[in-house]
Amino acid sequence: MRGKVAVIGVGMIKYGELFDKSLEDMVQEAYSNCLKDVRKGIDPKEIKAAWFGQWSGGFIGQGLQSGNSLASLIGNLDIPVTRLENACATGGDTFRHACLGVASGAYDVALALGAEKMRDKPSAESLGGAGGGGGAEVGIHPAWAIGQGGPAIQAFHATRQMYELGYTMEDYARVAVKNHHNGTLCPYAHYQFEVTVERVLGSYIVCWPLHLLDCCPQTDGAAAAIVCRADLAKRYTDKPVYVLGSNTGIDHCQLWDRKSFVEQQSTIRAARGAFEMAGIKPADVDFAELHDCFTNTELLNIEDVGFCGKGKAAKMLQDGEFDMHSRLPINPSGGLKAHGHPIAATGLGQIFELVMQLREEAEKRQVKLKNGIGLQHNVGGPAFGVSAVNILSRSM
């Protein structure tokens, strides 16, 4: 993959509870913004294939099925379009497919777009729905029937991180403090207010040991990226961003098959493969957008991707080593926690952030670049067994 694919345009809409925007509205707006972001201009018909990330498909309110729903909305019916879903990694994985389409030589230019409408149902319902895959149903057998959704699964990890690694609820709360602060500097973020450790720990307990403010919001949003053959990139923009590595990592889909609850093998596998492809090490990365669906998850992710050893992330966070202007900023956009988590859009929203940062167009939240390399990560799904990692760079 390295050296074959470049990102020539990214687009997104401001995330939030967008009651006055339909899923279709969001798709079109993100796509339009993405086209405009191709600085030297692009004829939409130059896009020769598209991948459409859409997670819910309709079971938590509005959803879109099949590739042609995207094709219709962007008015491009002459190309192959596929809808794909891979849980919370949908966004990152959709991007990977567009990259594969270009890297294979089949297409010169491809589009990846992800969109999610979560707030057309009362939040309790969409939270339950976004849980164990329609967890409200009895399902095949009793173990599925207890609705073990996102918060409950991460709470299993949070309990075990406290027991095995000595982490505390304060450690988790500090992730929220950092990310909410970063979010106030990002115009696209869902939440743009600061929080304190006290406020997080004072919020009601959703799933012990996680409080309301330990959890990312349910967000409406859409984001897109246009990729092309690396050697053609300069035709479209003076600031192409190159794809060094793109991988999806898998682990068991049943919680009781998993070995450990202080690490997520899906992330470990995704990251390892992506680094191998890129030919770089974690220490070479300047900043990262990691999947902090819950505060404790960010600590897991930092360790699993390989930025530090198991059990070390909490202290490093407390010492400010992941702040916006530190050596390794994590989630300068505000992360899922403050920026939001419109499931299928999230990965692509993180790609947007990576590109803005690598072009040095991130305004108030610009991080310092040394190697000019950024990393994007998602993790989710049944037993959190699906992860996507993409590594981008400003130079080939």
Added chain:
Amino acid sequence: MFWRFNPEVYRLVGIKCKDCGHISYPRGMICHECGSQNIEEYTLPKRGTIHTFCVNWAPPPQFEPPITPVIVDLEGGGRYLGLMTETATPEDVKVGSKVEMVLRRLTRDRGLNIYGYKFRLTEEQ
């Protein structure tokens, strides 16, 4: 609760891999961990200790909150996921607590009771 899963649902029948030792549940032809088809039937034991847990105050609609899901390390190997029952308060539950499986009604489907196993703290801890 479809009839073909009766042995799994009522007797916790799974498989054990003769190559890597992993215990997979429900039954199947292929080991979930290593992909081997060199497997034998294995009945999950009903006693174990809590590996991790959480206390869910926002469960799916058919449950009265809070519910306490647990991952249990079963005696002799293997793990299972289930809800606690008979915990007076969620604080009774700790990592390492000894538990046993008991048959309980999990839910109803159009008037038919759906039974399965939940975990209960054993008398001796």
Added chain:
Amino acid sequence: MSGIIGYGVYIPRYRLEQQEAAIPWGSWSPGEKSVCGADEDVVTMAAEAMDNAIRHSGVNPEEIGAIYIGTASSPYIEQYVAPILAETLGLHPGTTMMDYSGSLNSMANAILGCLDAIAAKRIRCGIVIGAENRPTAPGTEGDASLGAGAVAMVIGKEGAIAEIEAVHTYSTLFLDRWHSAKDAWVSNFFDYRFDREYGYQSHIVEACKGLLDELGRAAGEYDYAVFPQLDDRIPGLPAKALGIHSERLAPAISSILGDLGSCSAFISLAGILDRAKPGQRILLASYGSGASNAMSLITRGQISKKRRNLTPLKRYIDRKQYLTYTSYLRIREQLARAPY
């Protein structure tokens, strides 16, 4: 001769003080009763009693030729629950599986059925499980007094801890209590005095007399007498009529567990077997819907040997957690959230 090879009980941990259900409706009921948790019912209680009985008996489940459930509060009017219990044991399809229901004499009849199947040499060993969780309605007498519990007995020819020498039944058409398919609660027809004398006492006494005649024995020869406990005092009535000293009666449990329906006499029996010595005689009679089955038992040496594997009734009685009346009503789905 067939006998009880092993037995086990189950009582839920939850208790309601009977007052809690009586006082809001202007009445009075002393004592407390056991209550099923929100996820328990006749089937789940039967499962634990059954596991206890099998462990105590030392029998291999493969040897069980028949499984009988006796209850007056099955969750279903049509749909046996015996196969559910059979599935948890992995009993093969050739096993006889049936429910005896519709009467507080159900468990006694299930035992009779099991004994008949053994006598007919159709099976060598069977398991009989009684469980009761009768529905009640606020304001009824039953809401305060009906309790929940289960008891299981493995019955067969070898290794008995107590032999069943004979069973004598006595049945007439007598309407005292009933639960119509159209109602969600148990009802009483007449009044307590009529029911207890002409119903309970009369049928138990006739059944016991018939049994004693058959065996050529006197009531005084029995070390224990066990009758169902609708309340603590009622067993005294047939005891007096039969000339049995009240000391020989099983200890009172209805003021701590409530009226356990068709299980009542057999749970009391379990309590007695928990401490009986070999060679003791027990006279037991059930009662329900105008029928009484009287049984004569004699304990054997195995009773002391098998006590190691026993989970005694006392363990379940001592394990308790009190509910408020509102929790109780919610558990029984008589107090629910608005749907939207």
